[in-house]
Amino acid sequence: MSAQKSFKEIIKNSKKALLIGIGGGGDIVGTIPTADLLGMFGVECVFGGLPWERSVFDPVPGPRKFEETKNVRKLNDVVWYANKDSVTSTGVRFAESGFSEVYGQETLLVGIDSGPEAIAHGILDAAQTLGADLVIGIDVGGDVIAQGSEPGLMSPLADSIMTAAFARLENEITSIIGLFGFGSDGELTHKELESSMKLILQQGGVIGSWGITHDALKRLDEVIAVVPTEASRLPALYAKGEFEETTIRSGTRNVSLSMASTVTYYFSPKILYEKFSKLAKCVSNCKSLEEANQALHSLNIYTELDIERDKLK
DSSP states (O other), X not given: OOTTOOHHHXXXXXXXXXXXXXXXXXXXXXXXXXXXXXXXXXXXXXXXXXXXXXXXTOOSSSOOOGGGEESOEESSSSEEEEOXXXXXXXXXXXXXXXHHHHHTSOEXXXXXXXXXXXXXXXXXXXXXXXXXXXXXXXXXXXXXGOOSOOTTOOOOHHHHHHHHHHHHHTTTSEEEEEEESTTXXXXXXXXXXXXXXXXXXXXXXXXXXXXXXXXXXXXXXXXXXXXXXXXXXXXXXXXTTOOSEEEETTTTEEEEOOGGGGOEEXXXXXXXXXXXXXXXXXXXXXXXXXHHHHHHHTTTOOOHHHHHHHHHO
């Protein structure tokens, strides 16, 4: 992506976009406000996410591989087509399946077991196959801008891998990383998120932002009625003036919301990777999910994969 292009120019020059929830679970729901923005410019959207449901729904640790799915077909080794009937081999429905039901179109599942380089190649091939000229990855909550030392950080693995993949992807196709639901996953505090945002702003890494319109809020409500998600649901509730403080994950995490939680902030993946994210750099050359997980252990970081494995024990 050229550094000379403004956020507005990127959108105006785009015809078709892949919107991918990059943190697993219900992050695909967090793409809806971005789709609302792109729709104003006539940009067609294809939606996707990771085949990694929260352990409350899928007790098997980690993301699913292709052979652990049903009613899914390959676009390539990394990216697969999903529909309203797509489930894991044990019958767990993907968030992307519910999304597909509401939107009436196929969604994408992006496997992350092969490491950032292979993931980037897979997404690029998918974009070319589908005729997309823009790829946007959306994280819900804020792990994508974690510095690694935050006490509440609980799920940095997928975001780190996908940030490293998007930094590679940006060399080949216009790519953006977005953050929706500032603090809505109950992991990073607003103070911690603001600290990270300040550092990224100083590097010129924030390229734009967009809130929730009435149209986007209506669509969020439709999808949330079908797709179980807490982190993506809370910004929609706040946008209706319902509350500011609550708990999620069966009362184990406190969440504070603000107007910032209703905004999607957009970053240059390359700047985010090169100038800020030591977590993404740590996993950048890893060839598998397991290797990436071990790499984050070297930074004394406990990941969502560790949590799920410990929970299963």
